[in-house]
Amino acid sequence: MAPSTSSALTLNINGEKHTLTVDHRTTLLDALRERLDLTGTKKGCDQGQCGACTVLMDGRRAVSCLQLAVAAEGREITTIEGVADGDRLHPVQQAFLDLDGLQCGYCTPGQICSALGVIQEHAAGWPSAATTDVRPEAGVPELTAEEIRERMSGNLCRCGAYVSIVQAVAEAARAEEESA
Amino acid sequence: MTTTTGPTKVTGAVGAAHTRVEGRDKVTGAARYAGEIPFADLAHGWLVLSTIARGRVTSVEAEPVLAMPGVLTVLHHGNAPRVDVDYQGLLGSPDPVVGVFQHDRVPFAGWPVALVVAETSEQAREAAESLVVHYDQEPHDIAFSAAHPGSYTPEADGMRTQKGDLEAQLAASTHVVDAEYTTPEEHHSPMEPHAATARWDGGRLDVVDSNQGSSWVADELSKVFSLDPGSVRVRSEHVGGAFGSKGLRVHQVLAAMAATVLDRPVRVVLTRRQMFSLVGYRSPTTQRVRLGAEPDGRLRALDHQGLSLSSTIHEFIEPSAGFGRPMYDADAHHTHTRVVRLDVPTPTWMRAPGEAPGSFALECALDELAEKCGVDPIALRLRNEPEVGPVSGLPFSSRNLSGCFEEGARRFGWAERDPRPRVRREGRWLIGTGMAAATFPVLVGPATAGVTAEADGTFTVRIAAADVGTGARTALTLIAADALEVAPERIRVRVADSDFGFAMIAGGSMGTRSWGWAVTAAARELRDKLVPGGDIPAEGITAKADTGALLGTLAQKERHSYGAQFAEVAVDVASGEVRVRRMLGIFAAGRIINPLTARSQLTGGMIWGLSMALHEEAVRDQATGAPVGPDLAGYHVAAHADVPHIEADWVDDPDPDDPVGIKGIGEIGIVGAAAAIANAVWHATGVRHRNLPIRPDRVIEDRATEAGGSGA
Numbered sequence: 001m002a003p004s005t006s007s008a009l010t011l012n013i014n015g016e017k018h019t020l021t022v023d024h025r026t027t028l029l030d031a032l033r034e035r036l037d038l039t040g041t042k043k044g045c046d047q048g049q050c051g052a053c054t055v056l057m058d059g060r061r062a063v064s065c066l067q068l069a070v071a072a073e074g075r076e077i078t079t080i081e082g083v084a085d086g087d088r089l090h091p092v093q094q095a096f097l098d099l100d101g102l103q104c105g106y107c108t109p110g111q112i113c114s115a116l117g118v119i120q121e122h123a124a125g126w127p128s129a130a131t132t133d134v135r136p137e138a139g140v141p142e143l144t145a146e147e148i149r150e151r152m153s154g155n156l157c158r159c160g161a162y163v164s165i166v167q168a169v170a171e172a173a174r175a176e177e178e179s180a
Numbered sequence: 181m182t183t184t185t186g187p188t189k190v191t192g193a194v195g196a197a198h199t200r201v202e203g204r205d206k207v208t209g210a211a212r213y214a215g216e217i218p219f220a221d222l223a224h225g226w227l228v229l230s231t232i233a234r235g236r237v238t239s240v241e242a243e244p245v246l247a248m249p250g251v252l253t254v255l256h257h258g259n260a261p262r263v264d265v266d267y268q269g270l271l272g273s274p275d276p277v278v279g280v281f282q283h284d285r286v287p288f289a290g291w292p293v294a295l296v297v298a299e300t301s302e303q304a305r306e307a308a309e310s311l312v313v314h315y316d317q318e319p320h321d322i323a324f325s326a327a328h329p330g331s332y333t334p335e336a337d338g339m340r341t342q343k344g345d346l347e348a349q350l351a352a353s354t355h356v357v358d359a360e361y362t363t364p365e366e367h368h369s370p371m372e373p374h375a376a377t378a379r380w381d382g383g384r385l386d387v388v389d390s391n392q393g394s395s396w397v398a399d400e401l402s403k404v405f406s407l408d409p410g411s412v413r414v415r416s417e418h419v420g421g422a423f424g425s426k427g428l429r430v431h432q433v434l435a436a437m438a439a440t441v442l443d444r445p446v447r448v449v450l451t452r453r454q455m456f457s458l459v460g461y462r463s464p465t466t467q468r469v470r471l472g473a474e475p476d477g478r479l480r481a482l483d484h485q486g487l488s489l490s491s492t493i494h495e496f497i498e499p500s501a502g503f504g505r506p507m508y509d510a511d512a513h514h515t516h517t518r519v520v521r522l523d524v525p526t527p528t529w530m531r532a533p534g535e536a537p538g539s540f541a542l543e544c545a546l547d548e549l550a551e552k553c554g555v556d557p558i559a560l561r562l563r564n565e566p567e568v569g570p571v572s573g574l575p576f577s578s579r580n581l582s583g584c585f586e587e588g589a590r591r592f593g594w595a596e597r598d599p600r601p602r603v604r605r606e607g608r609w610l611i612g613t614g615m616a617a618a619t620f621p622v623l624v625g626p627a628t629a630g631v632t633a634e635a636d637g638t639f640t641v642r643i644a645a646a647d648v649g650t651g652a653r654t655a656l657t658l659i660a661a662d663a664l665e666v667a668p669e670r671i672r673v674r675v676a677d678s679d680f681g682f683a684m685i686a687g688g689s690m691g692t693r694s695w696g697w698a699v700t701a702a703a704r705e706l707r708d709k710l711v712p713g714g715d716i717p718a719e720g721i722t723a724k725a726d727t728g729a730l731l732g733t734l735a736q737k738e739r740h741s742y743g744a745q746f747a748e749v750a751v752d753v754a755s756g757e758v759r760v761r762r763m764l765g766i767f768a769a770g771r772i773i774n775p776l777t778a779r780s781q782l783t784g785g786m787i788w789g790l791s792m793a794l795h796e797e798a799v800r801d802q803a804t805g806a807p808v809g810p811d812l813a814g815y816h817v818a819a820h821a822d823v824p825h826i827e828a829d830w831v832d833d834p835d836p837d838d839p840v841g842i843k844g845i846g847e848i849g850i851v852g853a854a855a856a857i858a859n860a861v862w863h864a865t866g867v868r869h870r871n872l873p874i875r876p877d878r879v880i881e882d883r884a885t886e887a888g889g890s891g892a
């Protein structure tokens with residue numbers, strides 16, 4: 001009997017279960033884009049170098065082009081389509097829109113998912129290479145522009161929307177902190 | 181339902197900040213780009229590229245691949261349908277690479293040799309990677325240098341300008357700069373890879389693509405496939421960046437060819453690595469600049485010579501030597517562009533073609549001259565402001581470079597600058613500031629636009645414009661709103677469908693100007709048609725305009741945007757690291773339609789300049805002729821952590837001959853930015869960097885020479 005080249009699996013995406021049969025070679029990114037019609041997650045390089053395909057897996061950032069779909073079963077996946085609350089944009093989305101943190105928009109879903117991860121990681125006290133005092137007792141570092149730039153550096157933007165992306169992330173983080 | 185045209189007049193949309201009209205779709209992931217539109221029965225094509233740089237394909241072993249699961253066909257030079265690339269399009273003859281699989285010759289590494297089409301992308305990819313192609317390899321030449329014996333002056337217009345006796349003026353000059361500058365091969369690298377889906381629909385070729393001009397690409401495809409112009413439709417609603425790379429390229433031709441052979445929809449998406457061989461790039465340049473000046477910095481002589489490369493199959497010219505023609509006057513003013521043909525892919529237009537590399541050389545040379553004369557770099561430039569076009573003798577339509585210097589200097593704090601190099605240090609960092617000037621031509625092309633007054637009181641604008649991230653859709657919304665004297669919320673702009681008729685491409689900074697002109701004209705027509713208080717039928721009332729004839733009446737003038745770029749850098753000469761700390765660009769670039777998106781576009785251009793100054797460099801392997809590390813890890817574009825806070829602003833400078841006052845802002849942001857950074861690196865370290873990018877290994881100083889610091 002020829003070895004099977006595909007498997008049935010269930011993916012948990014944006015709180016919804018999707019059951020599908022995928023070729024074992026299918027990346028999570030291609031499963032989203034070509035099988036589930038969730039094309040908001042973008043493919044900029046297909047090799048882990050640009051961040052356009054960033055999604056959240058169990059709340060943490062992941063480049064979905066480097067994940068096999070078959071290995072994503074059982075994980076809680078959030079894509080850009082799951083970020084807004086119905087018609088109400090998430091504060092990060094709203095800040096990107098208001099401050100023009102985008103030009104062509106192709107890197108934007110990845111930037112926004114990454115920003116969600118950054119804000120959480122920062123709130124949880126994770127240091128970055130830009131953190132000056134990494135002693136545990138130093139507490140949560142201030143989310144400065146330097147910190148945001150360092151933490152967002154896995155997300156390339158060829159249009160060069162960086163200046164307003166950093167402002168949007170800072171603005172959304174501030175709003176989140178105030179409402180917390 | 182019928183409704184009447186309202187009596188309330190609203191204007192002032194142009195000039196007020198407006199978020200992108202499609203912004204919500206882009207931040208929610210709802211905006212679909214070319215490779216994301218679903219089609220029933222879609223097949224997937226995967227390209228196979230040559231591994232040799234010169235020679236012939238002797239055989240393609242298609243049989244084993246055709247037996248692989250899901251494979252539908254393998255197209256190559258032995259079986260592909262004939263296409264035609266011997267035609268003249270909007271921008272001249274096409275790069276022959278789009279004539280895929282028409283012969284067995286291989287003119288560069290990465291030449292398309294086969295397309296594998298399969299039911300799924302995984303199947304197509306595996307089959308393409310398994311395909312064995314045999315070659316007859318020939319020696320190649322990819323070595324670009326100023327000394328290459330094959331260089332020549334192209335026959336195209338404007339390759340050489342000569343005013344005055346150069347050698348005599350140089351000999352009579354008190355101060356002379358004579359320096360060679362180089363810029364490397366650079367790639368557009370838009371974040372969205374090129375993608376097209378083609379199908380036959382009711383006798384028409386229907387293509388969903390990502391491009392800079394849907395009517396342009398439709399016209400080219402009709403020529404390639406010898407079809408009636410009306411039987412090709414190209415749509416390109418959202419485009420994930422372009423920068424000059426998204427015209428007719430192999431992917432549309434391949435998708436259409438495969439769709440024809442298989443009689444079903446076929447999608448072809450280039451991989452990031454394939455893009456480094458197939459979508460064009462900016463040629464490397466070597467440039468020699470000679471300046472001769474009076475003691476006070478007034479130029480007696482300006483000589484700019486630029487060399488770029490092209491492929492053996494097509495001549496593309498990167499006209500870097502032309503930058504100074506509308507900039508500075510000199511008694512003797514010479515510019516000269518040359519090209520050398522090598523076994524490499526054909527370069528193409530990339531953001532500010534000519535001006536981007538040309539401004540690096542000339543604006544750095546002027547900084548060197550300012551140092552020699554002991555004159556402030558801004559004062560030096562002001563001393564050489566021309567009354568009329570230095571080469572053409574034509575009047576300027578408007579020129580506010582001095583306004584840019586003044587405003588920029590004030591905001592940047594230029595007056596406090598100590599001109600001496602290498603005198604500021606903060607810990608391990610040497611600090612410096614630099615400036616440069618910028619210019620880009622103001623161009624316009626014909627366009628047709630339709631404006632419909634709808635029965636519900638809204639208006640629909642139709643134009644085959646392209647919004648490649650520029651905010652064109654939003655800008656046209658504001659322009660239409662003012663032209664119709666209604667609020668922008670009542671306007672719906674539909675773009676990027678070749679069925680809307682011809683419209684100029686998004687390129688050469690002329691998109692918004694060309695389209696805005698047509699939309700304004702169509703809106704005027706419509707207002708003439710609408711009877712105040714009259715009824716609007718259910719199908720609406722439509723007016724159209726074509727600006728083709730109008731544009732011919734524009735008087736001959738020197739029409740350009742100008743700008744002043746400022747940068748502050750910190751340099752660690754022990755590690756070789758250069759950090760840009762801040763940048764400021766002030767531009768005189770016509771009327772600004774939407775300050776929110778215009779600022780983004782200008783800072784985006786400045787970030788390109790930063791990236792060009794410090795990061796971007798594509799390297800070819802001399803042995804194989806192929807690019808080294810052709811991906812986003814091997815080819816570094818500026819990332820978040822490389823980019824400081826950057827400010828862009830403008831001075832008032834409406835174009836008097838444009839109905840909206842537009843000049844165009846797509847390219848001017850990059851021009852001069854790399855020079856400003858290089859000049860700041862000199863100011864920090866005392867060392868001139870004449871070769872881009874300013875890599876750490878070029879900056880690093882060993883202790884023995886650290887005390888030196890004269891220009892090497």
Ligand code: FES
Nearest residue numbers: 046048050051065
């Ligand atoms: S597409 Fe996954 S990182 Fe680029």
Ligand code: FES
Nearest residue numbers: 103104107157159
């Ligand atoms: S907005 Fe175009 S790549 Fe980021």
